[in-house]
Amino acid sequence: MAKLLYNLGKWAVDHKKSIFGTTIGLIIVLGILAGTLGPRFNEEMSIPGSESVKAMTIIDKEFSSGQDSSGAQTQIIFKAPKNQTLTSTSVNQRITKALNTIKKNKAVASVATPLQLKNLTQDQKIGYAVVTFKDKAPDVSSSAKDMIIDTVKKIRDAGIQAELSGDIDFSKSSSGSTEAIGIIVALIILSITFLSFLVGIIPILTSVFGLGISLLLILLGSRVIDMPSVSLTLAAMLGLAVGIDYSLFILNRFRKQLAQGHSVREAIAIANGTSGSAVVFAGITVIIAMVGLCVVNIPFLTIMGLGAALSVLFAVLIAVMFVPAVLAMLGNKIGPDRKNSFLQLLTFSRKRKPNTNKESNAWGRFVTKRPLLKALFGIVILVVVSLPLGHMHLGLPDDSQQPKDSTTRKAYDLFTEAYGEGYHSNLAIVMETTKETTHPKQAVSELQDTLSQLNHVQMVNPAVPNKTGNDYMISVMPKTGPNDTKTNDLVKTIRDKAKSLEKANHVKIMVTGQTAVSIDLTNSLNKAIPLFASIIVGLAFILLVIVFRSILVPLKAVLGFVLSLTASLGFIVFVIQDGHLTKLFNVSTTGPILNFLPIFLIGILFGLAMDYEVFLVSRIREEYVHKGNARKAILTGIKDSGGVVTAAALIMISVFVGFMLTPDVMIKSMGMAFTFGVFFDAFIVRMTIVPAVMTLMGNAAWYLPKWLDKILPNLDIEGESIMHNVENKSHLN
Incomplete structure (x- = not known):
């Protein structure tokens, strides 16, 4: 892979104008098409084949009031x-x-x-x-x-x-301005990091090109595929964050190669072959996680995952093709990496005395000194933050969680004042007769009596027959709201009671309504999480074993991710559901956690966590392979890669914070989960627990059975073959 990307980097330099022009042209064409046709999103979030969806289909077909109902x-x-x-x-x-x-x-x-x-x-x-x-x-x-x-x-x-x-959203979202804030913060971080506005803006501008292509394709795709509008937000959130990071990694390596005296063309090729290899692998990991949502077998989640994967794919392509072309056009204007750049300060790198501690920095020495204490401290923090996860309640946010000054929230409150909380969680009970049904009216009467006697039922409306009299619909208003656990229990109770009535009267009884659809969706997602997590973690573990030629390092990476995941979910429950720190995060009302947030967080956070793992540990492994000293390799890895990983994490956090500031509770909760997920993983797990644990493991961290080493392919993520050839050329010259 490294040699392929090394040659691709040289090709990009030689064809820089063609690559730049083609990219601009593609965006213009897609922009014209998307602007002409316009998007057509479908906000329906349900599971085809579930009881609630089947019943809803019957209602639309048999109980439709006329053609007006279709609008x-x-x-x-x-x-x-x-x-x-x-x-x-x-x-x-x-x-x-x-x-x-x-x-x-x-x-x-x-x-x-x-x-x-x-x-x-x-x-x-x-x-x-x-x-x-x-x-x-x-x-x-x-x-x-x-x-x-x-x-x-x-x-x-x-x-x-x-x-x-x-059905129509009349709120005026301010997400665009908050997202812009995140991008501005990212620009400031990059400019300070490299002590250059020009260098700082390159990763942002190049990532915007990739993001623009992917988002325009998603907009066009919405014309032919049913997808919710949140697909666009998710793709933008992930594509922008990883796009900036991937460009940053290649740019940083390019400047280092320039500082070592390489020509612009050679520096670009080396950066593409080394950091570019890590970018491709990291991108593949994220794409696998997003495509893995297909196993959940929920159409709208599959489409959202594919949209996010598309944004990551173009982020990778832009990083290994477009970024080298841009670097070639700018050449030495970017300048080599400065010795006193802020990048070193991000991990407390400072020059204490001449010719001492050249292979380490203050943070590296801090973490590797008394590593057991540092590892335990980080683990305890994450475990404590994870505790609220034990009572997490999932659901779909409703209008009660909208900002208090929005018209939808005021309408929700008025409906509640007028008709009670249960108005928002109305249930529709559909009874289908069969050939064996002898007394349909008696069956309907028994069903109505059963429903009226249930706890937490406020009102049961008379049964309405369809035109043929074969099907009946009964509207039930609960006493509690759509996300109340008592409403969930009521739906379960109705379905349990229906089983005995079905057998006695030879009928089919189904529960539907938006609340029932949401409950069915949540239950299906809960069942799918273990399978999805197992597949993603299993595939990533295998890939990490191949990359790092180790068993313990990938195992440690996976366990670290689990800590990051539980901590971020625990924090979301602490704020969104339990109502702590609501003023700080501008949360209008507490409520359930978005039901598909955990499964998306698993996929996205795992991909991002592996990004940081690869960029940090690949440098540690490169040093260990060359010198064979485990502790010194960790110190060198933190010194060389810790700063750029820290900068990348800060950039990603700033992007996610932009989404977290939006008033929409769905986007806010996603932005908050990703923000704190990255924070916990980058700063507590990757920069603290990982080096501390690896210090404790010593040389054993790199143990791999010989028989396994022989059969594993060598992906050469660190670009050893490239650097070996470059060193040989320099010796010959």
């Missing part, structure tokens, strides 16, 4: 001013006028008023209208959304509270 729906909930009701003449006239304005819009199929729907509260203070659009939510135009917002604003100006809820 997106928005609820406008009203609350009358003090001392008035929604039936007061002035209030009713103002609402009716506004709804008539909405009804005239070409994008609207129908409008149902609160009086028509008969949903006014007993005191007639609160009620809601339903606006049905002709198109589904992704296809509703911006002008139609703006019309709804402007109309609602006029209602508010009249002193009537009006809030929006439903």
